[in-house]
Amino acid sequence: MIVxxxxxxxxxxxxxxxxxxxxxxxxxxxxxxxxxSIADIARRAGVAKATVFRHFATKEELIAAIVGSHxxxxxxxxxxxxxxxxxxxALLEFLTVAADGLQQQDLTFLQTAxxxxxxxxxxxxxxxxxxxxxxxxxxxAGAVRADITGTDVFLLICAPVHAAGFLPRPAPDLWRRxxxxxxxxxxxxxxxxxxxxAPSWS
Amino acid sequence: MIVxxxxxxxxxxxxxxxxxxxxxxxxxxxxxxxxxSIADIARRAGVAKATVFRHFATKEELIAAIVGSHxxxxxxxxxxxxxxxxxxxALLEFLTVAADGLQQQDLTFLQTAxxxxxxxxxxxxxxxxxxxxxxxxxxxAGAVRADITGTDVFLLICAPVHAAGFLPRPAPDLWRRxxxxxxxxxxxxxxxxxxxxAPSWS
DNA sequence: TAGCAAGTTGACCGACCGGTCATCTTATGC
DNA sequence: GCATAAGATGACCGGTCGGTCAACTTGCTA
Numbered sequence: 001m002i003v004x005x006x007x008x009x010x011x012x013x014x015x016x017x018x019x020x021x022x023x024x025x026x027x028x029x030x031x032x033x034x035x036x037s038i039a040d041i042a043r044r045a046g047v048a049k050a051t052v053f054r055h056f057a058t059k060e061e062l063i064a065a066i067v068g069s070h071x072x073x074x075x076x077x078x079x080x081x082x083x084x085x086x087x088x089x090a091l092l093e094f095l096t097v098a099a100d101g102l103q104q105q106d107l108t109f110l111q112t113a114x115x116x117x118x119x120x121x122x123x124x125x126x127x128x129x130x131x132x133x134x135x136x137x138x139x140x141a142g143a144v145r146a147d148i149t150g151t152d153v154f155l156l157i158c159a160p161v162h163a164a165g166f167l168p169r170p171a172p173d174l175w176r177r178x179x180x181x182x183x184x185x186x187x188x189x190x191x192x193x194x195x196x197x198a199p200s201w202s
Numbered sequence: 203m204i205v206x207x208x209x210x211x212x213x214x215x216x217x218x219x220x221x222x223x224x225x226x227x228x229x230x231x232x233x234x235x236x237x238x239s240i241a242d243i244a245r246r247a248g249v250a251k252a253t254v255f256r257h258f259a260t261k262e263e264l265i266a267a268i269v270g271s272h273x274x275x276x277x278x279x280x281x282x283x284x285x286x287x288x289x290x291x292a293l294l295e296f297l298t299v300a301a302d303g304l305q306q307q308d309l310t311f312l313q314t315a316x317x318x319x320x321x322x323x324x325x326x327x328x329x330x331x332x333x334x335x336x337x338x339x340x341x342x343a344g345a346v347r348a349d350i351t352g353t354d355v356f357l358l359i360c361a362p363v364h365a366a367g368f369l370p371r372p373a374p375d376l377w378r379r380x381x382x383x384x385x386x387x388x389x390x391x392x393x394x395x396x397x398x399x400a401p402s403w404s
Numbered sequence: 405t406a407g408c409a410a411g412t413t414g415a416c417c418g419a420c421c422g423g424t425c426a427t428c429t430t431a432t433g434c
Numbered sequence: 435g436c437a438t439a440a441g442a443t444g445a446c447c448g449g450t451c452g453g454t455c456a457a458c459t460t461g462c463t464a
Binding site: 151155158164166168181182 | 380
């Protein structure tokens, strides 16, 4: 799932441990948020703590690696959708994929990681620019209001996930409902609103 | 600003320190999030660390006191708006006040505090019920879609603030823009959309 | 104004954190 | 199969955290 370009031909065990570490860190950060400890991540990956620091000099660097891979994956999705024949549907599709990927993710995670690390900032800006194009096409097609910008959409991506996450035990697809509501808010008047999924929380 | 019912006639200095502590804690949590330390809070209030623990047995208890006061303040606002002649405008007004109060607030703050402490849960449920009534009136007045529930609105309150907070240096009223977008998503088709504030971020 | 309970304080505790280092292990090129 | 450099490891460090405690100070009351 996590695709990273290895800096320079790693030894076989090192390469394996690096992947193990990234996977374990991802899970641990999802479960515990930004406060997940390096020791726990190492334990989950089945390696010693010092091994983590051999691969990632600081905790921030580890976080940046994960966040960066998320950003570039989303950029790839957005790029693909730029070819779509229906720009409005393409935008909705992108929002759905993005929100789905963000699910359960501690969002302050992405936030703090986006500041400071220049590589991550570059990847984020690349994603931002691609979303801009996606929104522009949707706007030209009349699928969103004229005054909606790419930044608006970029910022609103996580809103539905966050809203749904506020419930102690939210239905697993509640975020789709809120994504629908927000997407409707982006549409020009007169356009057909989405049929919302039923409110299925308990 | 913070109104709490003192358990039993505190000594004058103790009562003063308690208020100083609550104010300092509020500021510190806003600035540093959930990770703000008791020592920093004590320093800000001008008292020793041990004094904090005399007033609040644990950090969680201090957090619960703050969050609880926020919830009850919002409930009071919502109750007042139940008397309003225009249910749709009343709902929008409530959302605006709630989002404004949430601004700069670390939202995981409210989230984690809402779990575990029974007093806070009770206050939250009370707010939830009041918002339910507010939404029901708006729905009957045709100001929101028929399928929108109080829970929907309750959960979506923080979405605009969160979205705006994602930017490194957001314009101070960017959240109003996103509140407008989301509110539009709640409205039945045919109703007039809000004129959105201009996207004034830099 | 004297006595005392209520309140305050700084020193202290154990746990845990991110990060380091000297030493041991192992994959790999010859 | 061996030399060696890349990698792994556990013990360890300084710092910070939430929380405790015995000793001290202060507001209240009779």
